[in-house]
Amino acid sequence: MNEIYHIPAMLKETIQGLNIQPDGLYVDVTFGGGGHSRAILDQLSEQGKLYSFDQDLDTLQNVMHQDNWQFVHGNFRYLRNFMDYYGVKQIDGLLADLGVSFHHFDCPERGFSFRFSAPLDMRMNQTGGKTAADILNTYSEEDLARVLHIYGELKNSRQIAKKIVKAREQKAIERTEELVEVVMGRPVGLMDAAPQLLDNGYRELDIPTGAKKDLARLFQALRIEVNDEMGALREMLLAAKDLLKPGGRIVILTYHSLEDRMVKNFLRSGNLEGKIEKDFYGNILSPFKVIEKGMTASEEEVARNPRARSAKLRVAEKIV
Ligand SMILES: C[S@@+](CC[C@H](N)C(=O)[O-])C[C@H]1O[C@@H](n2cnc3c(N)ncnc32)[C@H](O)[C@@H]1O
Missing domain, CATH: 1.10.150.170 (Putative methyltransferase TM0872, insert domain)
Structure with missing residues (x-):
């Protein structure tokens, strides 16, 4: 079948949010069709590096051939372990475009869609x-x-x-x-x-x-x-907080209210409980400065790509 693997949502806004440093080290934890990864790589110099994760082996059909790009077949909940394995201590930015790709919905045998008669599978990682x-x-x-x-x-x-x-x-x-x-x-x-x-x-x-x-x-x-999506998100957020350099950006696209609430609370407070800590003077003590609070796709984009309708973009910068 001649399918479109995925159309990346809010591509321009996502790349702006990452504030890419050409020599920097970036992680895209949700490679999918590679649209966002491609755009990140386009902004990197030969000294820059991008690691792209996906737990779905079907994404291998979208791999790119470039020395400063590394594909990681794995669950992003193990972000810290994989970065340890590659000897990476700090990163300049991380992108997570959560959930499933068009491919998952459009590929009958994966069982994600009620449009088709198929076995009820729904595993992103088929292994x-x-x-x-x-x-x-x-x-x-x-x-x-x-x-x-x-x-x-x-x-x-x-x-x-x-x-x-x-x-x-x-x-x-x-x-x-x-x-x-x-x-x-x-x-x-x-x-x-x-x-x-x-x-x-x-x-x-x-x-x-x-x-x-x-x-x-x-x-x-x-x-x-x-896919234990909420558990994986929790673990990845904690690892991302530790890995990001001061000044580094975390950019997340969410697609339903539950994951969006978790991301919003985490980026405001730096903890999963969303508990805001304040100093003696009442200043908020958070490792992040929130840059973007839930931007949605433009009408023009939604007209072109209706599946971008539910996307919400959140961006924060690590400050300490
Ligand atoms: C919305 S798509 C990403 C699309 C991508 N940004 C693009 O431009 O094509 C989400 C992708 O993340 C992968 N994914 C979701 N949860 C994951 C996890 N916990 N670990 C690794 N990959 C995951 C899915 O298999 C899917 O390919």
Whole structure:
């Protein structure tokens, strides 16, 4: 299939936020299609260096061939360990463009999208770990309800969890259409598949428009749990704080309220609890100066790339 791997969101604003020093050392912890990494490299001299992380091996199809670029196949939660391995003590800037790429949503066999009939996988790192089907078939009703409530902000999380547990007593839930049918309470039809999908053996599901919003939240919740996205973000933020030089920039693009709240609190306070510490005179004691507080994509960009609609850009500078 001739697919667009990803279109980077807020590219110009992100690069501005990084305030790139040509000889500096930078980390892009979410390489994806490489759009942001490419733009960072374009601003670096031969003495500069960029490390780009991704846990998804499919991103190898986007690798660049340049001496001052290093790809790291790994989870960014291990940022500190990888930087130790490469002998890096301090960095001038870090970019995190969180979540999944277009490729994840558009590639039926990865199971991230309810648009296609496919196995419920949703792992960004295909080399191990639990799948969405594992979660659906093994978590207790209470744990399922918690995941759907916290990560999907679904109002009827308890009812959905009950339906899932009841359905799996008859038969394990393995495929996207099975989950959609359990939640909707009725069979779901197939669309006339586009020829390239037929070649691939995948079919498109005919989902009623009214059901799409809640299904998107349900699939988002499962994806966040499968990939422990909040846990990885927490660990990466703490490591980034230690690695950044004074004057170094951290630039983060978030896509849902939960991760955005965590990033906002962290960049304001320097801790995960968001606890603001003050000195004797009432001055805020934070290792960061906030530069950008949640900028969104321009109307023009959203018209061109509707998936940039939910992006929020946050930038901070390390001060101590
Ligand atoms: C929104 S995309 C990044 C797109 C990229 N900025 C571009 O210009 O194409 C997010 C990427 O980060 C990767 N990713 C998400 N969480 C990760 C983690 N904890 N560790 C490593 N990679 C991760 C995903 O596999 C995906 O490729």
